[in-house]
Amino acid sequence: MSAHNRLIFAVIICISSLFPPEIAVGKRYSIVVQADPHLDFARELCRTALEKAGIEAEFIPAPLCNERRQLDMLRRGLVQLDMMPVTPKRLHAARNGEILMIPVPLDRGMLGWRLNLLLHSQRDMLADVRSVEDLAKFTMGQGEGWMDVDLYEAVGIRTKQVRRWRDAEFVQQMKAGYFQLFPLGLEEALDYFLPHFQTIEPDIVADPYILVKYPWFRFPAVSAVAEDARALYEALQHGFDIMAQDGSFLEVFSHYKKLPPKSAFSERTVIEIPNPYYAYDLVSEKYRHLLYDPLRQ
Structure with missing residues (x-):
């Protein structure tokens, strides 16, 4: 620790x-x-x-x-x-x-596994991304005040904050070119947010190529x-x-x-970035067996 x-x-x-x-x-x-x-x-x-x-x-x-x-x-x-x-x-x-x-x-x-949402017309935008440097060519949207902004900016990834996003308001900003990506937790995105967003904005889809991972x-x-x-x-x-x-x-x-299928992890390139505020040992030792690691379990 x-x-x-x-x-x-x-x-x-x-x-x-x-x-x-x-x-x-x-x-x-x-x-x-x-x-x-x-x-x-x-x-x-x-x-x-x-x-x-x-x-x-x-x-x-x-x-x-x-x-x-x-x-x-x-x-x-x-x-x-x-x-x-x-x-x-x-x-x-x-x-x-x-x-x-x-x-x-x-x-x-699971919150530390981040899945990018993007427009259907740009579904293959991240096909060649293999590193943080590659990912830094794009701009991410984030909710106002999210700590993730600090993490992304620290490794050179540009962000734009949005005040309203819970009902897919950010999609209009994507269409206007304000940013290209909107990352959320993998599990919560697939289980709740993406289906909810698609009832309002059918053009939004999940990126099939990468996951970003950090302690969260x-x-x-x-x-x-x-x-x-x-x-x-x-x-x-x-x-x-x-x-x-x-x-x-x-x-x-x-x-x-x-939990997402293991293919959701194994079929995507995992890009790890540091969290400058804390590491995985922030979780109390008596609770660490509750953490899910899809690459080991």
């Missing part, structure tokens, strides 16, 4: 010691939760973790918003629980005790100032410890998510 990540874990452990168990078994909690439609699996993992810890929870959907706004709402306690990707700002908020993250990979690490995880995070923060954080941590050992984490994940 890197010195940087050891520091992060030390802070998380220190913060958790400030929150002694206050789990009221049998009490029904009402929890304001991130409500993005593609995160039903993450919500169910969190709900199951709470049940394992003896808590019955009612999830109240929070308003949809971008990553920056989501973190602000979590810091202020307007959202009690979310499942956003781990960004530098989130790590900073965790170090400051504003949010409480549990380093369990809700997406099994989705952790559950609890607001430190929200009502019942201590009970919620302790219960989730206890529940995920149980789920990681009794097999229920993988059972719930498999019920909601279908």
Whole structure:
């Protein structure tokens, strides 16, 4: 584990010691939760973790918003629980005790496998791409405030940020030549976003030639100032410890998510780029067996 990540874990452990168990078994909690439609699996993992810890929870959907706004709402306690990707700002908020993250990979690490979406007329655009240098000839679209922008820009790949994208608004910008590619997590793109986008913009397709890979995880995070923060954080941590050992984490994940076929990986060129903010060891050792590596498993 890197010195940087050891520091992060030390802070998380220190913060958790400030929150002694206050789990009221049998009490029904009402929890304001991130409500993005593609995160039903993450919500169910969190709900199951709470049940394992003896808590019955009612999830109240929070308003949809971008990553920056989501973190602000979590810091202020307007959202009690979310499942956003781990960004530098989130790590900073965790170090400051504003949010409480549990380093369990809700997406099994699949978020770090990035699939490019592009126009059907440009489907073969990346056929000859073999390296970061090749990929840097193109411009990527990204949601406003996404950390991925920093990663791509650091290796020389140009990006353009868009404010609205959930309903394929970015396709019009593609058609106008503003950018050529719109990468998303491989699994979430194939399972949810691409079918959804194609009902609105049939011209959008998945690139069949490359995948970009980097350390990128989705952790559950609890607001430190929200009502019942201590009970919620302790219960989730206890529940995920149980789920990681009794097999229920993988059972719930498999019920909601279908992993891409191995051909989705083996038939594409994998281009790895570094994440300057953290590495794969950000995931707690007790949860690392949950990570999915299609090239080994």
